[in-house]
Amino acid sequence: MTAAVLPDDLHELEKSLLNGIAAIATGSAASPTAATVAAPLLDIFTAQAESRSLDHCARWLRAQGHGYYTIGSSGHEGNAAVAAALRVTDPALLHYRSGGFYCARAQQRPGHHAVRDVLAGMLALTEDSISGGRHKVFGHHALAVIPQTSTIASQLPRALGVAFAIGRARRLGVATHWPHDALAVCSFGDASANHSTAQGAINAACYVSHSGLPIPLLLVCEDNGLGISVPTPAGWIEASFGNRPGLRYEQIDGADPLAVFNTTAALAHDVRTTGKPAFLHLRTVRFLGHAGTDVESSYRPAAAIRQDMARDPILGTARAVVAEGLATPDELVERYLSLRTSVRLLALEMIHESTFESADDVVRALSARHPDKVAAIASYPGKATSREKAFGGALPEHEGPLTLAETINRTLVDVLAATPNSLVFGEDVGVKGGVYGVTRGLQKRFGSARVFDSLLDEQSILGLALGAGVSGLLPIPEIQYLAYLHNAEDQLRGEAASLSFFSNGQYTNPLVVRIAGYGYQKGFGGHFHNDNSVAVLRDIPGLVIASPAHPADAAAMLRTCVAAAASDGTVSVFLEPIALYHTRDLLEPGDAAWTAPYAGPDRWRHEHVPIGEGRLVRDGDDVLIVSWANGLAMSLQAAHQLAAEGVSCCVFDLRWLAPLPIQQVLAHANQVDRVLVVDETRNTGGVGEGVVTGLVEAGYTGAIERVAALDSFVPLGDAANLVLVSHDQILDAARRLSIR
Numbered sequence: 083m084t085a086a087v088l089p090d091d092l093h094e095l096e097k098s099l100l101n102g103i104a105a106i107a108t109g110s111a112a113s114p115t116a117a118t119v120a121a122p123l124l125d126i127f128t129a130q131a132e133s134r135s136l137d138h139c140a141r142w143l144r145a146q147g148h149g150y151y152t153i154g155s156s157g158h159e160g161n162a163a164v165a166a167a168l169r170v171t172d173p174a175l176l177h178y179r180s181g182g183f184y185c186a187r188a189q190q191r192p193g194h195h196a197v198r199d200v201l202a203g204m205l206a207l208t209e210d211s212i213s214g215g216r217h218k219v220f221g222h223h224a225l226a227v228i229p230q231t232s233t234i235a236s237q238l239p240r241a242l243g244v245a246f247a248i249g250r251a252r253r254l255g256v257a258t259h260w261p262h263d264a265l266a267v268c269s270f271g272d273a274s275a276n277h278s279t280a281q282g283a284i285n286a287a288c289y290v291s292h293s294g295l296p297i298p299l300l301l302v303c304e305d306n307g308l309g310i311s312v313p314t315p316a317g318w319i320e321a322s323f324g325n326r327p328g329l330r331y332e333q334i335d336g337a338d339p340l341a342v343f344n345t346t347a348a349l350a351h352d353v354r355t356t357g358k359p360a361f362l363h364l365r366t367v368r369f370l371g372h373a374g375t376d377v378e379s380s381y382r383p384a385a386a387i388r389q390d391m392a393r394d395p396i397l398g399t400a401r402a403v404v405a406e407g408l409a410t411p412d413e414l415v416e417r418y419l420s421l422r423t424s425v426r427l428l429a430l431e432m433i434h435e436s437t438f439e440s441a442d443d444v445v446r447a448l449s450a451r452h453p454d455k456v457a458a459i460a461s462y463p464g465k466a467t468s469r470e471k472a473f474g475g476a477l478p479e480h481e482g483p484l485t486l487a488e489t490i491n492r493t494l495v496d497v498l499a500a501t502p503n504s505l506v507f508g509e510d511v512g513v514k515g516g517v518y519g520v521t522r523g524l525q526k527r528f529g530s531a532r533v534f535d536s537l538l539d540e541q542s543i544l545g546l547a548l549g550a551g552v553s554g555l556l557p558i559p560e561i562q563y564l565a566y567l568h569n570a571e572d573q574l575r576g577e578a579a580s581l582s583f584f585s586n587g588q589y590t591n592p593l594v595v596r597i598a599g600y601g602y603q604k605g606f607g608g609h610f611h612n613d614n615s616v617a618v619l620r621d622i623p624g625l626v627i628a629s630p631a632h633p634a635d636a637a638a639m640l641r642t643c644v645a646a647a648a649s650d651g652t653v654s655v656f657l658e659p660i661a662l663y664h665t666r667d668l669l670e671p672g673d674a675a676w677t678a679p680y681a682g683p684d685r686w687r688h689e690h691v692p693i694g695e696g697r698l699v700r701d702g703d704d705v706l707i708v709s710w711a712n713g714l715a716m717s718l719q720a721a722h723q724l725a726a727e728g729v730s731c732c733v734f735d736l737r738w739l740a741p742l743p744i745q746q747v748l749a750h751a752n753q754v755d756r757v758l759v760v761d762e763t764r765n766t767g768g769v770g771e772g773v774v775t776g777l778v779e780a781g782y783t784g785a786i787e788r789v790a791a792l793d794s795f796v797p798l799g800d801a802a803n804l805v806l807v808s809h810d811q812i813l814d815a816a817r818r819l820s821i822r
Contacts, residue, residue: 100418102392121343129189132421133182135197137154137155139429141154151218158182158306159395159399160335163342163346167343180304181220184199191224194224198432202435212586213585240577243549244552245287246546254532264298265298268299268301271303272307274309275323284301287299305319307368310376319363330358332362336398337395367395449624463686485633489680504557506528520658556592559596566610574655591651594654600660601806612802614806620769628640628642628657629659631737633676659712668719694742705758706733706747706754707721710736713761720816748781768791
């Protein structure tokens with residue numbers, strides 16, 4: 083029996099663990115796997131004990147009214163041996179129960195204090211080294227741990243992208259934030275493995291690997307057999323992933339640290355040398371319920387909970403330590419108790435440290451804005467020789483006037499030529515050149531390593547982009563139609579836009595997502611090719627939404643989005659109106675009013691379009707019409723007709739849907755005192771609601787009307803005209819306003 087005096091406030095789980103350690107017989111035989119490699123068993127034990135002590139401290143803090151997070155890692159600490167077998171430079175995207183991994187990873191950076199990191203997160207302190215007090219997450223830039231806030235599989239597509247970026251950067255000879263021989267490691271739970279996001283990402287990893295491309299990705303499924311209260315069927319994870327083509331699978335008991343360490347080391351070597359993904363099935367248990375509010379005894383028999391205590395991974399590590407002669411049972415008990423005390427004392431010291439006191443401080447990390455730097459980058463064309471080579475000597479500024487689609491195409495050539503770490507990809511963008519020809523010829527100019535076709539899965543397309551962006555590349559993915567974005571919108575909302583916020587700006591996702599959208603395709607395609615809703619995008623904090631209508635704006639706005647990504651890590655969505663892609667005329671056949679010459683680099687600085695800056699495209703005195711995209715073209719046509727009736731309309735193009743240029747609109751509105759908002763999105767949740775509200779809140783008191791599409795999906799054929807904004811609606815509303 084141990085000579086240590088056990089504190090009175092020990093939890094039953096701690097008593098069971100310490101009594102189990104004390105009962106270990108000295109001189110027991112070493113594990114058969116012990117001779118394979120010298121695992122740092124004492125370090126692993128320390129990391130596991132730190133993690134367990136943090137879990138108990140979290141509940142103690144909560145009871146004292148100080149802590150705000152009680153989802154713990156107890157029972158999962160076998161993942162500490164996973165971390166010990168990997169490199170500190172291997173980017174890691176961690177499950178919320180990977181506390182042991184985080185503590186073990188921190189040991190690989192001398193002087194790093196994992197316990198302080200985690201406590202600062204629990205206490206929502208501004209000194210928290212990753213989120214700055216915004217959330218309790220496992221993350222640290224120096225440890226290559228990318229923070230994840232909702233690890234219900236949503237991090238798997240990004241992990242796929244990080245692995246892809248490692249292999250692709252090596253092929254292109256460009257640098258990323260990771261070594262060329264790094265691997266990406268991603269942990270998740272057995273319940274999360276059933277999520278479509280996980281299934282899609284793992285399928286994509288196998289697909290890409292099967293295609294012969296390197297995907298150095300280690301997937302770690304921490305299987306405790308429970309999804310909160312719902313049991314995972316026995317054998318389900320093995321049945322689901324044990325025989326996937328192109329995916330090496332290994333199952334191991336998380337309570338055997340030597341086996342975990344050696345199996346992980348072997349898998350890591352295989353992943354690094356072959357570039358093929360691997361799946362480590364780590365069998366664990368779960369102690370202390372799902373979180374502090376979860377009463378596990380209400381859905382689990384007491385006998386099952388007691389049986390799990392015999393599978394405690396810390397006890398398994400203690401047995402290995404004693405078997406190797408590295409410490410006695412008493413010494414391990416003392417080590418655990420000492421760590422427990424030091425964690426509790428540190429928490430007491432930290433509870434009075436600073437937390438947020440102003441909203442400005444909270445939101446400051448959302449998205450950096452350096453407009454002067456963005457303008458400089460947007461105006462830089464790269465090397466003249468590179469540009470001439472990319473265009474084959476036929477520079478676009480020497481062409482005739484271009485359509486919207488042609489302008490975007492030429493701008494992408496300029497971006498790829500000036501930005502060696504940029505990538506353009508998506509379904510059909512490579513060989514075919516896009517459904518509407520917007521990316522035509524790019525792959526021939528820049529090769530399939532930089533312009534390539536993806537598999538048909540929007541989550542994986544955005545995941546590749548997120549992983550590439552956080553790795554130091556500049557991705558420009560394409561989502562083929564706006565309606566298809568909804569399959570994967572959480573990758574923007576929950577992953578891309580939140581990363582800067584929850585890492586206090588230490589990690590960013592530089593990213594420009596091109597999306598073809600909106601209606602007015604003469605009834606073709608129905609809803610999926612005429613989606614007119616952007617509500618799911620407009621309320622994402624920090625997301626920039628650009629939506630050029632005219633070729634004269636498209637090039638400068640796309641360069642701005644790319645420059646903001648490069649400068650500030652900005653996440654932008656570039657919405658392109660399909661119906662205007664190949665439009666040439668506005669008022670009558672042959673007027674070429676919807677084309678524009680391509681500006682050469684000597685004009686880029688002068689024609690730069692800052693984020694959030696709209697444009698007055700027609701002057702007038704009676705009514706201000708505010709619109710964008712297809713609505714802009716319709717508004718200009720209506721203004722021309724109204725002028726013949728004696729009604730003078732000025733037309734303002736928003737150009738940016740987030741942030742909206744409300745102050746510019748307000749200045750023109752106050753001059754005219756009559757405003758018509760032409761909103762091609764839906765009546766409820768449409769962009770026009772934001773414009774009207776913004777004007778009213780800014781103090782506008784004049785007359786205002788809005789015409790918007792009906793709250794309906796867009797039907798097929800001529801019926802589409804019944805639900806979308808019509809030319810006659812714009813005319814009638816402007817006439818009513820003009821006489822008020």
